[in-house]
Amino acid sequence: MTLKDKLLNGDFVVTGELGPPRGCDADVVRKKAAMLKGVVDAVNITDNQTAIVRMSSLAASVICLSEGVEPVMQMTVRDRNRIALQSDLLGASALGIQNILCLSGDHQSFGDQPGAKGVNDIDSIQLLYTARRICEEKKILHSDKPLTSAPELFIGAACNPFAEPTDFRPIQLKKKIDAGAHFIQTQTIYDIPAFREFMKRIVDMGLHEKAYILAGVMPLKSAMMASYLNDKVPGVIVPQQVIERLKGVPKERVADEGIEQSCEMINELRTIEGVHGIHIMAIEWEHRVKDIVERSGLDKRIHK
């Protein structure tokens, strides 16, 4: 069953992440895919994340497919105009990719090509609209001439519940769903009560019935990482008690403690109304995902 089928079936799903290498070695992708195979339901393949040049998301997605891992191809609007994006949507579908995630992308000034021209011909919500139009209406943007065949894509979007301005976030999520998102993956969550509040608004707006919402979890590798996320990454709030707990264990046990915390969070997130799955972001920690899934009991998630 595909990710889409499982969600349609009412299953609680788990997705992971795989960062393509800074090189052309397909084996790097194969090895990471092997760590996630059978552990998660689908794997996000990042698109030049942090604006650093890497193997393309499309290529790495195809490698994953050949390894029996279902990819969610991430697509940012930073590097491609609407011609290239639409062409890649068709091409990805022809190669067997069924899931895409539409993103604005990290700003080019953060990466290794700070002088690159940020394309941003369309924005991420316009990409959602474009993808839906291609799939449902069999038409590309601004053209009434039907395509000879149209893909059937499961279209995703990202959401950061805690980024400013926070009171606009539910409206923004509604815009994404109205534009074409079938599923949503959230930014990593550490502040469960704040996320509960956010989800209450989402449920009140009925959005949880219009799209599948997967709650983001990123295991903390150290107290330093926790402080960095809290201080430097906009829209990520790591409560002080989470950081203190990591500080309170001996060095060799910190990673384990981070995983334990992730498992506890997963078990809380599972109980929140409107949450249809968990998205585990463990880039360069792909080998620990199995541990997280098993220790949190997600491996026993029931396929109804």
Added chain:
Amino acid sequence: MLVAELKPYNETKSFIEKYQSILVVGCGGCTSLCNAGGLRETEALAAKLRRDTGVNIKSVTIERQCEDEFVIELSRMMEGVDAVLSLGCGAGVQLIAEQFINIPIYPALNTKFVGTSHDRRVFIERCRSCGECRLGSTAGICPITRCAKGLQNGPCGGSENGMCETGNGRECAWCLIIERMKAQGRLHELEAFCEPVQWPGQAPERFECGMGVK
């Protein structure tokens, strides 16, 4: 207004050193207002080049370099001139080049953006000339220009304390838009989907103006 800044002096000097006689042309328009290419800057640059090179240097500041009627006035100063150094914006440089096609022209400025002036000291980019003005739906704040990602349908996840994650003191355009729309009781208007822009300038633009509002 167009905002420009003087190129590094050595770059400008390197352009003209090989000539015997040049004309330095300032502009009384936008580049004058941003302290880059007006009479004062033009005379200062000409004086410095006279001191540092053996080149014969004449200088003049015209009303505006982007209007043909003012550029034509330069004809009377072109005799014996081997090259022109312009302190106009990119448009001005090109118009002089077009009027005097046999004379090499060099820019003394880097043209930066269309923006506003604050105390004649701080300049802020405001307009990317998209040709499809939607300021009416974003409380008079242009997200195409002032959002680092040019997002048209709302903020990314990267703003903090009202500032853009790209730093350098940039405010988050969407925080400003949302705050102002809220203050005007118009937040609900931002729920509307904003369609992709049909970008102009895919080929150089040309436009003949009509007679104003009919």
